[in-house]
Amino acid sequence: MGNSKLYKGSLSTIILKLLSETEKMYGYEITQKVKILSHGELTITEGALYPALHKLEAEGFLEVEVVKVDNRFRKYYKLTEKGATETTSKLEELNDYIKTMQALMSPSFNLQ
Amino acid sequence: MKITEQQIESLYKFTRQHYVEHYDLQTELVDHLANDIESFWEENPNLSFIEARNLAFKKFGVFGFMDVVDNKLKAMNKRYAKLLWDFGKEWFALPKIVITLIIFIVFLMCFSSQYGSYFIYGVTGGIAIYSLVKFIVLKRKLKIKRIKTGRIWLLEDLIFNAVAMNVFFLIIHIRPSLEIMESAGVISWSSIGFALFFTLASIYSYISLNVLPEESEKLLNQVYPEYKMV
Incomplete structure (x- = not known):
């Protein structure tokens, strides 16, 4: 996608949505998953992903679990109960926004 | 590979x-x-x-990594503030609110007396000296721990830097505080304001200088699952 600003505001929603479908995910896995799901159209930059994850964690929407994998530690993120509620509300917000944009982009005028 | x-x-x-x-x-x-x-x-x-x-x-x-570092610091500061708030609100509920009220009344009596400005100096100086002593003791303790483990944890850094912030905060406020007190007269709204300010400052200092450093191991274990693994 050419305009990265379009998804910048939706990054938190993307993260929350992905985590609502999986038990837990780590940062690198999220970047790869988005790449696969969007068929390479959307690339989450590392410089944007981690700040978003850390913000969501500080707000109590995510909790972490650390597991030793091979010879290193891996930090997994999981949705908290508060995070699950936030996901629902963020998705509703996004759907409303998409509907509004669709209405604006292809208006069906009724002049009666 | x-x-x-x-x-x-x-x-x-x-x-x-x-x-x-x-x-x-x-x-x-x-x-x-x-x-x-x-x-x-x-x-x-x-x-x-x-x-x-x-x-x-x-x-x-x-x-x-600069963006990641900056934003992590912001996020952790938020978490630190929440910890302060969690420990702080205990002082405004029973039973600790009784101690809060006693501190407030004692400060109010002291600041309303004819020696009000001296009390301001005394309390500010007292907290500043206590903070400095605490700062030196905790810094040494932290330095030994870091030499031993070779690791610095962000939350731990915030907990121990807050001690330095406390000293700095009081030192820059001691003179303006006195000037306001002197110009405001002895018994006035400012005595109530100062009593309230120093009550809050005492509680904040106690939590940031004593409670959080003492609880730091427990808090680090809660925040960092890997803390006990390394």
Whole structure:
């Protein structure tokens, strides 16, 4: 996608949505998953992903679990109960926004 | 091809060279770089470790890890403020609210007396001296721990830096406080204001200088699941 600003505001929603479908995910896995799901159209930059994850964690929407994998530690993120509620509300917000944009982009005028 | 233990150590060193001071963030970035390096090797096994590492690092953009570091600090500051608030609100509920009220009344009586300004100096100086002593003791304790473990945790840094902030805050406020007190007369709204301010300052100082440093091990264990694993 050419305009990265379009998804910048939706990054938190993307993260929350992905985590609502999986038990837990780590940062690198999220970047790869988005790449696969969007068929390479959307690339989450590392410089944007981690700040978003850390913000969501500080707000109590995510909790972490650390597991030793091979010879290193891996930090997994999981949705908290508060995070699950936030996901629902963020998705509703996004759907409303998409509907509004669709209405604006292809208006069906009724002049009666 | 998989990353070796030695290469992991070199990635930790690489993050430190790029201004990632804290072990918690280093660990997350090291895993990220390691995953990316391994993925580069899958596509091109002839890439050297350094070449693959540089390619992985390039993805963080022109500022490297700076954005991640800055935002992590902001996020952790928020968490630290929440910890302060969680411990602080106990002082405004039973049974501790009784102590809060006693402190407030004692300050109010002192600041309303004809020696009000001396009491301001006394209380501010007292907290500042206590903070300085605490700062030296805790800093030494932390230094020994860091030499022993070789690691710095962001939350731990915030907890112990708050001690330094406390001293700084009081030192810059001692003179203006006195000037306001002197110009405001002896018994006035300012006595109530000062009593309230110093009550809150005392509670804040007690929590940031005593409670949080004493609870730091427990808090680090809660915030960092890897804390007891390393």
